[in-house]
Amino acid sequence: MTTVVTVLRDTYLDSVVQLSGTRAMRAVEGVEWATAAMATEANLATLTENGFDPAGWDGAGAGDLVLAVRADDEQVAAAAEDAGRAAMFSARGDGPGTREESDPRTLAEALDRQPGSTVAVISVPGDYAPLETTKALAGGLHVLLFSDNVSVEDEVALKQRAVEQGLLVMGPGAGTAMLDRTCLGFANVVGDPATRTGSVAVVAAAGTGAQEAASLLDRAGVGVRHVIGLGGRDLTAAVGGPMGRLAVRSLAADPETDAILLVSKPPDPEVARGVLAEAGDTPLVAALIGLDGSDDDDPPTVTRSSTLEGGVLAMLRRMGHPAPNTTAGLRDQVTAAVRDLPEQRRLVRGLFSGGTLCYEALVLLERELGPVHSNTPLDERYGLPAPAGAHVCLDLGEEEFTKGRPHPMIDPEARIEHLRATGEDRDVGVVLLDVVLGHGSHPNPASELAPLCAEIIGRGGPRIVVYVLGTDQDPQGFERQRAAFAEAGCIVTWTAARAALAAAAIAVRDPKIVERPL
Template identity: 55%
Template sequence: MSTPKHVARSRVVRDTYCDSLRLLVATSVMSEQAGVSWAGAVMATPSGRESLADEGFGEEVIGTAGSNDLVLAVRASDETAAQAALDSGADAVYAQASDEQGDTAAAPPRSMERAVEQMPDATVAVVSVPGDYAAVEAHHALSAGLHVLLFSDNVSIEEEAELKRRADELGLLVMGPGAGTAVISGVGLGFANAVRRGPVGVVAAAGTGAQEVSALLDRWGVGVSHVIGVGGRDLSEDIGGRMAKAAVRALDQDPETEAILLVSKPPSEAVAREVLGQCTSTPAVATFLGLDELETPPGVRLARTLETGALAAAKLVGVTPPATSAGVREQVVDGIAALDDRRRVIRGYYSGGTLCYEAQLIIGELLGNVYSNEPLRSEQALPAPPGAHVLLDLGAEEYTVGRPHPMIDPGLRLELMLDEARDPEVAVVLLDVVLGYGAHEDPAGRLAPVLKEIMSEGGPRVVAYVLGADTDPQGYAEQRAALERVGCLVTETAARAAYAAAAIASRRPEITELNR
């Protein structure tokens, strides 16, 4: 009898609620076990059950599990590997619960009211529950007088608008929904980097955009006073920039903030003008990616990339950072020399959505013919048009259903790169490596062997950017060195990586010295 290619096993843990971060960690731990081809840790909510069913774990497997029950599921090479992976997932869940409880005898709170009783001095509530319940919990936090970091997504636009209207009336902030990053008075929330305190305040409707500019300011010795992530839809007409305006007003009045840096993907122009109008006494820079022309108030300037925005903010507080393109042209020339002439296209595999969008803008302006996730969301499937440069945001929802975010687990990127990047037309593999709290403990260590294999025997060049601060737990210098040791071209900023990729693909080294 032949041996089956895999076994599928699951385990239901009753009455064990886990927020999205804990689920992602448990999924990542199981995925990394030997012999595992797929793993997922989900709550058995209707959407969770649907995602499990898509992977073959239907009603007959998870039975009567309900919204407060945790389901661990794996596909593995054999029974032993499957059970070991399930055990590792359960251990990860219980270890996190133990860490959160600490040495205290008090049981973890099961309601916002109980949490406030246990921590009466708290000023911020982090809400990370399934989207169906997120708005209700955020309202409970506002009723308790707390600012809210709403990490959850799948919150409707109507719920978001009502939450932010109410928060505005109460003089509170709702950061989110889908707010992955904030740093308040030196304390990082969500996916945050270990950045130093300093005079620049950041307001961002873009998670990795906030991380990029704050990490650059840290590495240049500037630092940030606060990083306030307001959620990707805040500057839309539906929301009207309520929280961005409130955040700018707060920073404008903050004695520790000497300059304000705003970051967003394309906003509503009318809303963007209203937000910039809140800067009454503090000089400001706005990087509204994809919006290059906008009438701004006195004391406010526009920047076209995250790099130039951070540079301008640094100069406002008296710091002139070092050149970001130093040494890149020489490496690009070497990379071009190593390529067969057929190799002319770029493949980008990003974990940061804002970094991916910025790269699409830069490469699209320089080379044209860029293909991204957006056609996928419009039900236009790959393959891309011939000769297209394909840049994908692997943190987008179509890639993360039932899988951990690529910042936490690089497994999906490894699969895609091995499947696609050795195409004989590919000149450059372009990627980001995001460090910080909540990210994988050694992303470069996981990626480097595969990247080395991709570049071997005349394969494409790899251009990488490490988004991180000097004191991030993964070690910024160590992560860069791991990639450089296998031959990657590692740039100083995310924008520089896009320029370098475009220069190699087009055989035009002078592109590396451009500055949008």
């Protein structure tokens, strides 16, 4: 086995571009492990943990790009590095360590050359994110702050400044946004509101929750013009909801916004009240995952739901729009799936790429099955490691699974490893998968995952329930992805919530569960 490390000095690439290089290198036959990453202390520590010699990056700093490959031999390692470079630099039209004359090196230069800009997308290591965000705000720009590892104190300070200027700071850790149908980060392509009913804006402290809500609305024929990500902490007591309030207030004043859908994991109750109050006379549905019941202080224009599907259906009712049948044929599919399932196969394993979808599944599964263990548990008692015989849902997008490797939305390798191992477990009755389409995601996830699903099901392994999150306009092909999983023998559902209920129904052999009202 050969390990090779190459440092490309003074070469900064966005994290999404780095991930494309990592994926290209790992796709080369004979490569055991590879990564393309900026030479931050954390990333270099990951390389050391993976057996690379620190001498290979002596003197490298956060502005340098590191390519690291462990492969069968030097020839394979060289081929992997070539593949990584091609993936990362071909679209730029330049090479490492060089820049075209027209490529600005600072935010100020970029604004000089493109003075009409209104939004800055910031994706730098967390230590540098507050300074870059401050510069963007000083330039009068809204900010999509993709970076994570930003302290709560810095988040509060940045958002206070933004509110004073009437600007949005979407993040930190905001992976998705859509402003006037312009996609930023991981985002799904929605149809033109002019061809659909009404115009809804989604405000979300939950990345894949925002994508799920926007996609379901679009597939139901409702126009979605804006998706504003807040960052997962915005509605907590520590941050206080400044962006939530500003976003809802701004959208309520927008004559082109007919209604607002707010998506969040359970927020601080007082913070939520403050955000909901900003809607004024504009209809607002709050899909607060896992938070049951209404609040007596809610304005009459506000409707609450505890699931994403429930929130979307409530929005459709508010708009007088017909709702899709989200359970059509599902009960029969579950009945067929459990017919020959061995009695000992009773456990659920969720292998998620979307954190919000994992959290919603935990809420629904625990209502039907009792405790479900997770790396993002609902209750501190039900974390990991899980005891023998426990139901488990994993968010494979969390840091412990993505350290040194691409996010599972971009590269399904990590899920393939877990899926293969889970398929061998004789106590597992059903595997629950989400597949997220759209800009930034893997170009054809079914091509990687569906064959393994077919193999597992074909040899009498656990049943597999798949939810494909996307729209008809997404580049991967929504119906094509769904069809591939269906042909592999998977149960393919219309919403993430129904996928969780289908998994619960298989585990307890009660097909009626899939028709639970939400």
